[in-house]
Amino acid sequence: MELLELTATFFRIGLFSFGGGYAMIPLIEVETVLRHQWLERVQFVDIIAIAEMTPGPIAVNSATFVGYKVAGVAGSAAATLGVILPSIIIVLLLATLFEKRRHHAYVAAVLRGVKPVVVSLIFLAGVSVFKKSITDLPTAAVGVLAFVVTTKTRINPILILVGAGVLGALFF
Amino acid sequence: MKRLLLLFRVFFVIGAFTFGGGYAMVPLMRRELVERYSLIKDEEFLDIFALVQGAPGPIAVNVSLYTGFHIAGLKGAMVSVLGTVLPSFLIILALVALGARYLELPAVVAAFRAIRPAVVALIVASGISVARRVINDARGLILALAAFLAVAFGVHPALAVAGGALVGVVLERRGGSRGTA
Numbered sequence: 412m413e414l415l416e417l418t419a420t421f422f423r424i425g426l427f428s429f430g431g432g433y434a435m436i437p438l439i440e441v442e443t444v445l446r447h448q449w450l451e452r453v454q455f456v457d458i459i460a461i462a463e464m465t466p467g468p469i470a471v472n473s474a475t476f477v478g479y480k481v482a483g484v485a486g487s488a489a490a491t492l493g494v495i496l497p498s499i500i501i502v503l504l505l506a507t508l509f510e511k512r513r514h515h516a517y518v519a520a521v522l523r524g525v526k527p528v529v530v531s532l533i534f535l536a537g538v539s540v541f542k543k544s545i546t547d548l549p550t551a552a553v554g555v556l557a558f559v560v561t562t563k564t565r566i567n568p569i570l571i572l573v574g575a576g577v578l579g580a581l582f583f
Numbered sequence: 584m585k586r587l588l589l590l591f592r593v594f595f596v597i598g599a600f601t602f603g604g605g606y607a608m609v610p611l612m613r614r615e616l617v618e619r620y621s622l623i624k625d626e627e628f629l630d631i632f633a634l635v636q637g638a639p640g641p642i643a644v645n646v647s648l649y650t651g652f653h654i655a656g657l658k659g660a661m662v663s664v665l666g667t668v669l670p671s672f673l674i675i676l677a678l679v680a681l682g683a684r685y686l687e688l689p690a691v692v693a694a695f696r697a698i699r700p701a702v703v704a705l706i707v708a709s710g711i712s713v714a715r716r717v718i719n720d721a722r723g724l725i726l727a728l729a730a731f732l733a734v735a736f737g738v739h740p741a742l743a744v745a746g747g748a749l750v751g752v753v754l755e756r757r758g759g760s761r762g763t764a
Contacts, residue, residue: 425640429741433604435641461683464695467671468641469604475675484676491672495664498640502648503660505638510653513630517752524726524751525633526717528743531731532636533713536606537706538735544699554700561708568611568705569600572698579697580690 413482414489420447421474421493428470430532433539435470439477449481470494549583586655587662589620594647594666599674602695603702605642608667610709612646622654629716636744643667726750 420442428435436459443449450458458480462472471491478490512518545551557571593615601608609632617625631653635645644667651663678685685691718724730743 429639465674466602467598468643470641471668471671472675475672479679495644498644501638502645506649506652520751520755521748522633524747527723527727528730528747529633530714531727533606533710535734537703540603541703550700553697554704557701557704572701575697575701576694580694583693583696
């Protein structure tokens with residue numbers, strides 16, 4: 412019963428959050444802290460911090476964590492499934508609808524209008540991580556170094572992240 | 584089969600190593616799928632990135648689902664989403680099993696402190712590269728700046744996306760469209 416409730420709750424969270432994982436955080440708080448009282452507020456803050464610190468989509472990280480707190484590994488699976496199920500249904504629907512119609516005049520017009528907005532959302536994500544991460548000279552130096560390496564060489568970006576991590580562990 | 588395995592591997596590695604959520608992950612997907620493995624054209628990938636803004640849920644999950652579908656049908660979609668989600672799932676479970684205190688070890692804290700600025704660099708570099716592809720006239724630039732300011736001042740991102748779609752359609756109806764973005 413608890414598992415079903417987890418899936419249903421995270422399904423709602425996945426369904427009603429447009430704008431990616433960060434947009435989900437307030438919704439996750441309402442559902443898990445206020446409505447179901449699965450977590451205390453302090454725990455919620457910890458979970459979001461951990462979700463931000465670990466790789467992968469924030470929404471999946473927090474669903475896995477909350478699910479575990481409520482009902483162990485099965486809870487994690489139930490919550491994660493719930494949070495991605497709306498995506499699976501809606502994106503596949505979108506994909507089957509649009510796959511053949513991407514060049515239709517109106518679809519093309521919508522895409523032409525949306526793409527510049529996507530560019531601004533990418534930069535806003537950059538600004539948001541920037542504010543949380545570049546706080547002094549060493550962190551700024553890592554940022555600049557990573558930028559130069561990623562734009563001037565063809566080194567795999569994942570290696571750049573790993574390299575930054577090693578650099579940090581050794582010298583920070 | 585080989586293609587499905589490749590898809591799984593690409594998304595799994597990105598899911599396992601990318602800190603900072605969807606907008607940090609998608610640029611890596613673009614680089615791997617478009618530039619490294621030529622599984623999809625850049626044009627198509629950017630179309631998909633724009634199209635999935637119309638769907639709710641985590642951006643990284645949505646982009647992996649759609650690109651997986653585009654490249655290898657339903658199976659491709661399933662394999663890709665599994666690859667994206669599985670690392671997070673396993674890492675979080677490992678963390679609760681071992682105790683989140685490992686995240687507080689000085690070396691781990693120091694590593695994260697250096698990884699985050701690198702994530703910023705990747706996001707900005709990808710923003711520039713996408714902007715070069717997508718913004719090719721004054722109209723696009725104005726739209727991007729307007730959306731940036733609107734969202735920076737608290738407008739919901741979904742509303743900005745809807746606004747962009749509306750502007751696109753209105754300009755199309757007025758016959759003001761030229762070329763393809």
